[in-house]
Amino acid sequence: MESRSQGHVGSLSASKAPFPGSAADQVDDSTLSPVSAILHAYWRSDRRLLLIVATVVMISSASSVAAPYVFSGLIDRLPRGEGMSAFAWGFAGYAVLLGIASALQRTLQYLSFMTAENLGFIAATRFFDRILRKTSTFFLEHNPVEIQSAAARGCSALTTLVQLGIMIFIPAAAQLLLTLAILGVLVNIQIAAIVVAYGAVAITLGWSSTRRARVFLDRAIEAGQENARFVGNVMNSMDTLRHFGSHSWMSQRFTMKAREVRDNWRTYVFQRLAYIAVLGLAIALQFAVTLLLLIPEYRAGAVTIGDIVLFNTLLLQLNMPFEMVARAISDAARSRADLIPLARLWVAPEERRTSHAHDFTPSAGQLSFEGIGYAYDNGRGVTNVSFMARRGAITFLVGETGSGKSTIFKLVLKSIEPDCGRILVDGTDIATIDHTDWYAAVAVVPQDVMLLNESLADNILLGRPRDEVRLRGASKKAAILPIIEALPEGFETTVGERGLKLSGGERQRIAIARALYGEPAILLLDEASSALDERTERDILDHIRSLAEDVTVLAITHRKGVISTTDVVVELTDCGLSLT
Numbered sequence: 001m002e003s004r005s006q007g008h009v010g011s012l013s014a015s016k017a018p019f020p021g022s023a024a025d026q027v028d029d030s031t032l033s034p035v036s037a038i039l040h041a042y043w044r045s046d047r048r049l050l051l052i053v054a055t056v057v058m059i060s061s062a063s064s065v066a067a068p069y070v071f072s073g074l075i076d077r078l079p080r081g082e083g084m085s086a087f088a089w090g091f092a093g094y095a096v097l098l099g100i101a102s103a104l105q106r107t108l109q110y111l112s113f114m115t116a117e118n119l120g121f122i123a124a125t126r127f128f129d130r131i132l133r134k135t136s137t138f139f140l141e142h143n144p145v146e147i148q149s150a151a152a153r154g155c156s157a158l159t160t161l162v163q164l165g166i167m168i169f170i171p172a173a174a175q176l177l178l179t180l181a182i183l184g185v186l187v188n189i190q191i192a193a194i195v196v197a198y199g200a201v202a203i204t205l206g207w208s209s210t211r212r213a214r215v216f217l218d219r220a221i222e223a224g225q226e227n228a229r230f231v232g233n234v235m236n237s238m239d240t241l242r243h244f245g246s247h248s249w250m251s252q253r254f255t256m257k258a259r260e261v262r263d264n265w266r267t268y269v270f271q272r273l274a275y276i277a278v279l280g281l282a283i284a285l286q287f288a289v290t291l292l293l294l295i296p297e298y299r300a301g302a303v304t305i306g307d308i309v310l311f312n313t314l315l316l317q318l319n320m321p322f323e324m325v326a327r328a329i330s331d332a333a334r335s336r337a338d339l340i341p342l343a344r345l346w347v348a349p350e351e352r353r354t355s356h357a358h359d360f361t362p363s364a365g366q367l368s369f370e371g372i373g374y375a376y377d378n379g380r381g382v383t384n385v386s387f388m389a390r391r392g393a394i395t396f397l398v399g400e401t402g403s404g405k406s407t408i409f410k411l412v413l414k415s416i417e418p419d420c421g422r423i424l425v426d427g428t429d430i431a432t433i434d435h436t437d438w439y440a441a442v443a444v445v446p447q448d449v450m451l452l453n454e455s456l457a458d459n460i461l462l463g464r465p466r467d468e469v470r471l472r473g474a475s476k477k478a479a480i481l482p483i484i485e486a487l488p489e490g491f492e493t494t495v496g497e498r499g500l501k502l503s504g505g506e507r508q509r510i511a512i513a514r515a516l517y518g519e520p521a522i523l524l525l526d527e528a529s530s531a532l533d534e535r536t537e538r539d540i541l542d543h544i545r546s547l548a549e550d551v552t553v554l555a556i557t558h559r560k561g562v563i564s565t566t567d568v569v570v571e572l573t574d575c576g577l578s579l580t
């Protein structure tokens with residue numbers, strides 16, 4: 001039986017990089033992956049409402065084009081002195097059309113708000129669900145503030161994209177087609193051509209200016225995301241940073257990044273302002289040229305006053321869809337940049353599901369390591385580890401710092417998979433056991449106890465069905481029951497952010513109760529009692545020793561004093577492994 005832990009093992013395996021391939025290269029393609037998954041779910045959920053919205057958009061666009069057309073016809077008929085009642089009806093029709101257009105516009109705003117809310121709900125819940133399936137490495141690389149910031153930006157970007165489609169592209173396209181048809185048929189095909197040319201210039205200008213401005217936008221978003229990551233780290237270590245007088249360092253770093261965000265946004269805005277000025281010039285040219293073309297036609301009697309009024313109104317009205325399309329291109333680019341952080345997190349590798357998983361129920365709970373090797377990205381890890389942990393005694397893993405004890409735990413917990421060798425439980429390779437079955441059989445008490453700012457009971461149960469007898473039993477075994485019972489609110493007492501209202505020892509006891517509540521077949525203790533006073537530590541370990549008849553206990557410790565003569569010791573060293 002031989003094992004060796006090693007500082008430098010082999011070279012980096014590509015599959016272990018947090019984002020296989022270059023993350024930056026991947027993101028452009030992969031931005032589509034969350035977008036299409038979310039939009040697909042959104043379409044399934046809101047398709048009826050979306051169809052209603054599209055219909056309302058079409059009617060509203062048609063009535064806003066029809067209104068000036070009706071008005072110009074009435075103006076032309078006015079000097080001909082037709083009966084007043086015909087005019088009254090005509091103007092009434094015009095008024096109704098205006099009313100319909102305005103009411104539908106407002107209705108659209110509320111309908112699109114309603115569907116955007118549902119899109120936000122779908123995007124946020126799907127994203128959260130993906131995050132829950134990420135690998136342990138993912139949570140080493142990303143902190144909560146960063147994840148939250150990416151989610152908020154990404155969800156709002158998706159909503160913007162859908163709103164652009166519903167509120168901009170569809171109405172703009174409908175309005176453009178209808179207006180051009182009226183201009184071409186009723187006024188002058190030449191003028192319709194000028195309008196099309198202007199539109200092409202406006203949209204091309206918008207597109208190219210967006211491309212140029214986008215680099216600043218991307219930089220601003222990236223710097224904002226880095227700042228969110230920094231804030232997350234600072235919040236997690238606020239006390240330590242304060243004790244080391246790091247206030248001005250934190251403040252300077254934050255200000256530097258925030259300045260980068262602001263400066264990039266500023267440059268972005270200047271680029272957009274230049275575009276707006278050029279667009280204004282193009283509008284002036286368009287109006288000047290087309291009006292000059294119309295004057296001789298009017299003199300020749302080819303167009304009427306009503307046609308000129310209609311032309312002016314439609315042209316003014318047309319500028320809006322062109323501008324809307326150009327602005328939509330810019331907003332779409334901004335949304336795309338906003339989506340990148342979310343997409344990056346979305347496509348990060350997830351925990352692998354076991355294919356052809358066996359149904360697993362542990363019996364003797366015998367854990368065998370057979371020639372296990374694992375190297376992290378930096379080449380460190382463990383090589384050729386072989387040992388066995390059985391019931392009847394605690395198996396202690398000991399060894400110098402960095403010798404690979406926690407890595408062994410990560411392997412048992414299936415947070416990482418061995419590069420070589422097998423871990424067997426009662427003869428079954430754990431690689432073939434489904435994660436859910438495995439997590440039901442194994443419990444861990446980590447070195448850094450994670451507590452939620454919820455009640456003590458919630459922290460022990462963590463979502464498992466509540467059984468009072470088991471809850472009290474597990475708390476008793478973890479030597480925390482008397483402390484809980486002495487609290488005015490007992491199990492319902494909340495523990496504060498990260499459990500900071502409890503002492504280190506109390507937090508560890510809660511973690512032990514949490515592990516024992518599930519009545520596991522295998523119990524992993526990662527320095528589980530190091531924060532306890534000597535007597536309590538001895539009491540708890542004695543108690544766990546008595547449980548070791550029914551549970552396989554594998555424990556990491558640095559304190560050899562807690563090991564009794566009945567325990568088994570596995571020592572990880574640079575030159576091998578020894579058993580006692």
Ligand SMILES: Nc1ncnc2c1ncn2[C@@H]1O[C@H](COP(=O)(O)OP(=O)(O)OP(=O)(O)O)[C@@H](O)[C@H]1O
Nearest residue numbers: 376377378380381400401402403404405406407408
């Ligand atoms: N996520 C990681 N990425 C890269 N290297 C890592 C990672 N985790 C651990 N290592 C390296 O792997 C080696 C084994 O680490 P491990 O945490 O298993 O040691 P340990 O024996 O538990 O140490 P300690 O007693 O200090 O807790 C160390 O050299 C460590 O630097």
